Amino acid sequence: MIDMLTIILILTGYFFFFATTIGVLRFPDFYARMHAAGKGDILASLLMLTGLALYNLHHFSVNQLLVSLKIMLIVMFIFLASPTATHAILDAGYESGVHPWTKEKKTEDKRE
Amino acid sequence: MHFIYTFLLMFGFWIILSGKFDLFHLTLGVISSGLVALLSHDLLFKDRTQKNRLVEVSRFVQYIPWIMGEIVKATLHVVYLALHPRMKDLIDPKIIRFRTKLKSKVGRVAFANSITLTPGTITIRIVDDEYHVHALSRKVADGLPGEMEERLHRVFRED
């Protein structure tokens, strides 16, 4: 039962990872790539780590419970850190004057 | 006061990390938490108002399910775009700017990170109360600030 749940969670997470990686490779400019990188990773790591934490509870004991809690702590830190890192990278790009890709290939200065 | 809060939080974190409950390790935990609280007690709770912290936390907990739903939507949106063969026709990125009515720093940070987590938008920077946001398409760009700001305004309102 727990095994099935673990497998489903991990495979779903893996699928999201896969899709975001494809997105990182395919999107036209780095702003759009950050959309793939910043969003997909969070949910995917949440799903995978939850699956792994569940599997870890197979042989239940207090120490295993604490290890699972630690894994969930990792999720919490990723939740705090990942959007911040995304934002930091985007800010760096904006600061160094990368123009976002647009349909008409306009090159107007977005920053005045 | 901040010292005690930080100490308690750190000690809870230590209990989860350590997993050893004999006297020796608990003493080490008390010493370590005290040291961290001494070093950085001004970091965790710097600009919060003293009185309604608990109310704020409880309201924020109610906000979490909604934002989780948004994260799921955002991921599906990205997956759809990434695997779509004619992806470049679907997206039309632009950078938009708007002002916020959120006052507190916490609220602004939470709003910025929530924008990053919702479909199609990422916060680039905050200049005073102006947000610069990169949006993947015009439709999501028009949706800002919208519902999320209302919700966060309810969470972090100062009353």
Next chain:
Amino acid sequence: MNDFFLAVGIGLCLLITLTLYRVILGPTVIDRIMGVNIIGTKTTILLIVIGIIYRRVDMFVDIALAYALLNFITTIAASRYFQRHKNLSPLGFGFRYKKEAGK
């Protein structure tokens, strides 16, 4: 179940390979920073998967926790760089300059 985790580990390694394309070739420095950030997240998960394969998660979870906490220092340091030096200058590969790229 062990085979399943092994497959997941190999799959994550393959995703890291794909991401390395952006890290190594990715046209600008910022693409590279982004790639390293993604690899960091995948490494965190892969560490726990390895721990489960060895059946000693309690040993590996600390390293993963360290990564989750430390991963983004590099990102922030690299993005701080651009606050002062606003120059992307995407230089190519090879041991010689083709021409004076950038300035």
Next chain:
Amino acid sequence: MIWQLDLIILTLIILCAFATISVQDLLSAAIIFGAYSFLMCLLWTEMGSVDVGFTEAAVGAGVGTVFCIAAVFQTTRKVKVDHQMNPSKFIGLLAASFIGIVLLIAQGDFPAWADPDSPASRYLSPHFITNTIAETSVPNIVTSVLADYRGFDTMFETAVIFAAGVAVFAILRRGRGKEENDQAVAAGTEDVNQDLIIQWICRQLVPFMQLFALYVVAHGHHSPGGGFQGGVILGASFILLQLTYDLKTVLQRMSERWNVLLGNLGVFIYAGIGLLCLVLGANFLDYSVLSKILPATSPIMARSHGMLGIEIGVAIAVMAIMIGIYTNLSSHGDHEQGL
């Protein structure tokens, strides 16, 4: 060892290494080197040496790449390339390839990975594996080997790090008058031209990071980690604070004088515990004699506590030196303005 993972990760590492040396932009090289260190950590943990993997995780993700970026920040990003192939380079290439070939040939004579008949695992490893718990009551054999059985070696490793810190200080630090320096530190303000989001989130993360570092130091006996790793993470937390606020904020928290003092104190704790053993009538760094002065401890537990003592010393020294190297490197030695 899981050979499938081994193969893929090793290939990726070689790819990263080639990319690092062949890319023309030094900042990119530093960043690709970060990816290299991630993969290196994976390889080591996957081969089962968790402590080494932890060190790589802490150093590679926490400070290594940041040091590289700080150095690039203060110097230049471009590789200097001269277009002629001069003879001295050619000789270097010859020498390098010769040594490489010799090493490749010699590599065939090594025992196989985890070969039970290899000299190391015939006498030495079984001794440690069977006797560690009985002699030191430390479950993590790596810690007891590092801090007790070959504690002398580890002491000089700490001294090497200390020497590196002193060297960076001696080369880079540009002195100013004392009054001027105090003024500059006092004038430092927070929230200058820095990003609100990053600042706020990092402020939440730094205390957790510091507590995690202390946990790693204190639990070196039971799980991977110890003084070096904990010290590096502790230093990295201050580096993060410096990146998100500015240099002066950190200098207010941990002034240069304190920093230098702590660096010395760390090495002194290590050597001092060794000397204390000598004074109490045993060999240098033979902790079991510490049971004479520690209340209610048997000689075996005294060894365990002695190890904890030197781990703390190592952590303090490493932390102070990491902060010292970083502040000097990123501010070009004048402690005015960091990265």
